[in-house]
Amino acid sequence: MFAPIYLDHNATTPLDARVLEAMLPYLRSRFGNASSRHEYGRAARAAVDEARERVAAAVGAHPTEVIFTSGGSEANNLFLKGAAACLRPGLVAVSAVEHPCVRQPARDLERAGWRMHEIAVDGEGRVDAADFAATLAQRPALVSVMAANNETGVLQDIPALAQQARAAGAWFHSDAVQALGKIKVDFRALRVHALTLSSHKIYGPKGAGALVLDKRVELQPLISGGGQERNLRSGTENVAALVGFGVACELAVARLEQDAARLRALRGQVEQGLAALGARIFSGGAERLPNTIFFSLPGLDGETLVAKLDRAGFAAASGSACSSASPEPSHTLLSMGVAPDIARGAVRISLGRDNDEAQVAQFLAALRDLVTKLKNMTALAV
Amino acid sequence: MLKFPIYLDYSATTPVDPRVADKMIPYLTEKFGNPASRSHAYGWEAERAVEEAREQVAALVNADPKDIIWTSGATESNNLALKGAAHFYQGKGKHLITVKTEHKAVLDTMRELERQGFEVTYLDPEPDGILDLDKFKQALRPDTSVVSVMLVNNEIGVIQPIAEIGEICRDKGIIFHCDAAQATGKVAIDLQRLKVDLMSFSAHKTYGPKGIGALFVRRKPRVRLEAQIHGGGHERGLRSGTLAPHQIVGMGEAFRIAREEMAVENERIRMLRDRLLKGVSGIEEVYINGDLERRVAHNLNVSFNFVEGESLIMAIKDVAVSSGSACTSASLEPSYVLRALGRNDELAHSSIRFTIGRFTTEEEIDFTVDLLQRKIEKLREMSPLWEMYKEGIDLNSVQWAAH
Numbered sequence: 193m194f195a196p197i198y199l200d201h202n203a204t205t206p207l208d209a210r211v212l213e214a215m216l217p218y219l220r221s222r223f224g225n226a227s228s229r230h231e232y233g234r235a236a237r238a239a240v241d242e243a244r245e246r247v248a249a250a251v252g253a254h255p256t257e258v259i260f261t262s263g264g265s266e267a268n269n270l271f272l273k274g275a276a277a278c279l280r281p282g283l284v285a286v287s288a289v290e291h292p293c294v295r296q297p298a299r300d301l302e303r304a305g306w307r308m309h310e311i312a313v314d315g316e317g318r319v320d321a322a323d324f325a326a327t328l329a330q331r332p333a334l335v336s337v338m339a340a341n342n343e344t345g346v347l348q349d350i351p352a353l354a355q356q357a358r359a360a361g362a363w364f365h366s367d368a369v370q371a372l373g374k375i376k377v378d379f380r381a382l383r384v385h386a387l388t389l390s391s392h393k394i395y396g397p398k399g400a401g402a403l404v405l406d407k408r409v410e411l412q413p414l415i416s417g418g419g420q421e422r423n424l425r426s427g428t429e430n431v432a433a434l435v436g437f438g439v440a441c442e443l444a445v446a447r448l449e450q451d452a453a454r455l456r457a458l459r460g461q462v463e464q465g466l467a468a469l470g471a472r473i474f475s476g477g478a479e480r481l482p483n484t485i486f487f488s489l490p491g492l493d494g495e496t497l498v499a500k501l502d503r504a505g506f507a508a509a510s511g512s513a514c515s516s517a518s519p520e521p522s523h524t525l526l527s528m529g530v531a532p533d534i535a536r537g538a539v540r541i542s543l544g545r546d547n548d549e550a551q552v553a554q555f556l557a558a559l560r561d562l563v564t565k566l567k568n569m570t571a572l573a574v
Numbered sequence: 575m576l577k578f579p580i581y582l583d584y585s586a587t588t589p590v591d592p593r594v595a596d597k598m599i600p601y602l603t604e605k606f607g608n609p610a611s612r613s614h615a616y617g618w619e620a621e622r623a624v625e626e627a628r629e630q631v632a633a634l635v636n637a638d639p640k641d642i643i644w645t646s647g648a649t650e651s652n653n654l655a656l657k658g659a660a661h662f663y664q665g666k667g668k669h670l671i672t673v674k675t676e677h678k679a680v681l682d683t684m685r686e687l688e689r690q691g692f693e694v695t696y697l698d699p700e701p702d703g704i705l706d707l708d709k710f711k712q713a714l715r716p717d718t719s720v721v722s723v724m725l726v727n728n729e730i731g732v733i734q735p736i737a738e739i740g741e742i743c744r745d746k747g748i749i750f751h752c753d754a755a756q757a758t759g760k761v762a763i764d765l766q767r768l769k770v771d772l773m774s775f776s777a778h779k780t781y782g783p784k785g786i787g788a789l790f791v792r793r794k795p796r797v798r799l800e801a802q803i804h805g806g807g808h809e810r811g812l813r814s815g816t817l818a819p820h821q822i823v824g825m826g827e828a829f830r831i832a833r834e835e836m837a838v839e840n841e842r843i844r845m846l847r848d849r850l851l852k853g854v855s856g857i858e859e860v861y862i863n864g865d866l867e868r869r870v871a872h873n874l875n876v877s878f879n880f881v882e883g884e885s886l887i888m889a890i891k892d893v894a895v896s897s898g899s900a901c902t903s904a905s906l907e908p909s910y911v912l913r914a915l916g917r918n919d920e921l922a923h924s925s926i927r928f929t930i931g932r933f934t935t936e937e938e939i940d941f942t943v944d945l946l947q948r949k950i951e952k953l954r955e956m957s958p959l960w961e962m963y964k965e966g967i968d969l970n971s972v973q974w975a976a977h
Contacts (some may be wrong), residue, residue, distance in 0.1 A: 197614055203617070204608035204816065212602050219595045219783065225587035229887075229892035231579050233586070262646035263787065265805040265815035293805025293814055300804055347689040391682070392816060397602065397784045399646070399818030414802055415646075416686055417679025426679065427649035428587065428778060430785025433818070455736045507614035 195549045196507045201544030202342050202370060202484060203342075203509055207436070208395040208545075214439040215397065218432035226429040227420070236431045243438030245552035247402055249558040250441035251381040252389065259403045259421045260434055264369040264390035265293035266414065267403040268336075271365045271386045272297040272423065274411035279567055281305035285362075287348070288313050288527035294336050306311070310527075311337070316478035317346040317528045319353060328360040334374055337360045343511055343524045344475035345484025345539055347375065364408050369393055369401075371549035373444030374452060374481045385409050387454070389441075393431065395545065396440025400433035451545060456482040458543050458552050465556035471564055474538065476523060481546065486525075488537030492566055497539050500566070504558045509540045576651035579894040580938045584779075584872060584931030586896055590824065591781040591932065598783065600821035604803030609817045610806060620819045627826025629777065634758060634829040637765040637790055643809045644817055646754035647787035649679040650802075651774035652722075654813065655751045656667060656683045658770060658799030659720045660692055663749060667717025668692045673724070673734075675699050680722050680753055701862070701916050702865035703732035711742060720749045721863055725757040725773075729911040729927055730864030731873025733761060740769030749797060751802050755779055755787075760840065760870040764792060771797040779819070781932060782828030786821035789813075837934060844871035846939050847928050853943030857950055859963075861921055863912055875930045877921040878910075880960040881953045886926060889949040893925040893942050896927050 198206070218239060222440070224232030241255070248255040261267045272294065276284065279338050288300045288310040298308050312323040317336055322426050327335075335357045340347050357364040365386040367376050373394035379387055386409060391400040405411065409423050418426035444451075462485050463473060474486040486539055488494065495511040512523045521535035541555075581589075599678035601623060609624045610618025625639070633637040645651045660670060661904050672684055674696045695713050702858050704722060719744050726903045743750035751772040754763060759780045765773065774791040777783055791797055791812065798827075805814030818870050851874055854860055878886060883897040896910065908922035918924075928942075954960040962969060 200611060200614065204606060206606040207602050219590050219598065223587060225590040228583060228586045228896060230583065232581060232894050263815045265804050269803045291805070294805070295802035397818065397820065398816055415650050417649050417652060417677065417682040426682065426857050427647045432783065433785050440602060498919055509611065509613050510924045551815045571966050
């Protein structure tokens with residue numbers, strides 16, 4: 193089988209073999225409904241409880257603070273809409289570089305009488321301190337800033353932002369979907385009221401995520417009927433996926449330092465190669481996830497480059513998977529003040545556990561080759 | 575060789591069919607792509623699998639694949655359908671109609687809509703569990719915008735007349751939602767013919783995995799919804815979030831098997847159910863809950879008078895059954911479904927739901943019948959009420975001493 197080298201780990205990750213092994217019994221003989229009281233049900237319930245403990249432990253939370261959802265998008269929606277439904281309409285503020293599953297539900301609150309503000313970011317994609325302070329001066333009820341950006345990988349100073357938002361009386365939420373497993377994520381140290389996690393970005397299965405929630409925050413459920421997850425999220429538990437999510441969390445934390453160091457070294461290797469080609473690395477001057485490189489090469493279109501890379505056997509992305517159907521340049525880059533024609537050239541490489549130096553070297557060689565060919569074509573056309 | 579406990583709780587959840595699990599595993603290993611990734615083969619491969627599964631799900635219910643939206647399960651489908659339609663069509667009116675025997679996912683959603691300013695009529699079914707069409711028509715008002723009636727009841731297995739309800743609703747321009755979570759693979763569903771606008775499906779009640787379901791959203795004539803989960807704009811903008819191909823592929827395969835095998839399977843299950851029915855009918859003071867004819871073959875819900883349901887479940891713990899739906903089984907309240915049929919507290923409290931499925935054997939049914947006969951006799955021996963009943967005392971006329 194032809195297997196391209198996978199360099200798109202921020203879109204999704206392959207399942208860790210140990211995660212799969214933990215899940216399989218729940219796709220075979222241990223099939224009970226966790227709400228049933230017979231032996232089959234009790235076995236399922238015990239597995240869900242254990243998964244909850246593992247997820248909580250990975251982020252330093254109490255198991256009762258973990259609300260399982262079908263994934264990160266649902267968790268982000270649950271926080272924004274769920275908290276808003278318990279508050280008088282006011283101001284909701286989210287950073288301009290949030291994932292659409294934060295920006296869209298925040299925008300949707302406008303129909304319920306809320307005002308929505310996108311907090312400006314600087315040229316590196318970090319929340320702009322002045323705009324953040326000005327936003328807080330307007331006493332927002334809800335503030336959401338992601339821990340790490342999915343496209344540039346830029347990190348936000350969540351503890352400091354959360355501290356200020358708390359002082360201003362807001363509930364502060366952070367989407368940590370891309371941060372988990374790549375940098376340390378601790379619910380208490382981050383000082384947030386709520387945190388979104390996803391399983392499939394950390395070598396766990398798709399279809400599972402969580403909202404870690406400070407119990408002082410009152411929420412209305414998005415999905416009712418049955419009363420699962422302390423009434424905050426009804427629906428029969430996806431036992432196999434939750435078991436996988438739990439094990440993936442445990443592995444992610446256990447391997448964090450080792451993985452991060454290795455990824456940082458590989459990223460250095462990629463960036464060295466890119467520098468030789470004259471690439472511009474977005475958010476390059478800021479602290480970023482150790483695995484993410486978002487770059488553009490002068491005069492080259494991102495879509496074209498990614499398509500050529502695919503044909504050469506390398507799976508990369510021109511932006512986030514969720515908006516990859518849209519031809520618009522990256523919203524993140526435009527918010528950072530990057531010119532649209534440069535933003536259109538963007539390519540994202542996101543490395544993972546399965547990548548190694550040899551693969552990176554192959555990738556760089558292929559990229560050099562492509563760039564030379566594309567430049568020659570451009571030169572001929574001129 | 576019997577394996578204990580014997581599983582007779584297929585309406586709570588079903589085992590994943592081994593053929594389904596085998597189909598899922600490649601999508602948990604080498605085919606791990608995000609179907610929304612448009613720039614490489616991993617993404618395309620996942621997207622192809624998702625679309626093939628969409629066709630398989632649509633084929634079981636004779637729908638256009640484009641009308642199928644993936645969700646995390648029937649509970650989410652019910653929430654999306656009802657909140658989505660109620661809000662979108664509130665200009666037409668804010669009156670909604672449902673039945674008291676619906677699943678909690680419908681009833682709790684209706685309660686929430688009431689808090690948001692909608693008015694909901696909860697209809698009583700007839701004592702046999704079926705909704706009377708004249709009573710339904712009488713409940714309709716000019717401002718009725720959405721009606722929700724399930725196809726197959728999860729506790730008593732009765733089949734509602736949704737073809738007729740659909741005709742009535744379509745006539746009056748009312749959106750008709752139907753929860754079919756318990757129906758797939760058990761009754762034939764033809765959405766080209768049925769005038770249903772929205773229909774909820776679940777995989778894990780039909781030998782597929784948990785965590786995946788679907789909502790049929792008719793495009794011809796077009797039904798509109800307000801999305802409940804916003805984001806990347808997946809699923810026609812109606813449901814954002816990364817799709818889980820392994821689960822979707824599992825649901826597709828489960829529904830393919832259901833379509834191909836349901837005729838034969840239902841005959842076998844009917845035979846087993848009749849065997850169980852014959853067995854329990856030999857016990858005195860037994861009441862079948864819900865109509866026996868207009869009912870799926872898989873379900874037998876029985877009240878054993880003078881026996882407390884919880885004690886019976888404990889006494890027959892070699893058999894995994896429930897006294898109601900799994901979703902409400904944590905509560906000790908008698909089943910609200912049986913109460914809605916007019917069953918008194920005693921009979922509602924003494925009910926057991928047996929649900930039979932693909933892997934049930936004759937031997938298991940025979941063991942269950944024998945166990946029931948022995949344990950019920952034992953439990954009744956200890957019951958003073960049973961003794962009084964046997965002495966011919968009319969318990970309803972007894973004046974109990976106050977304590």
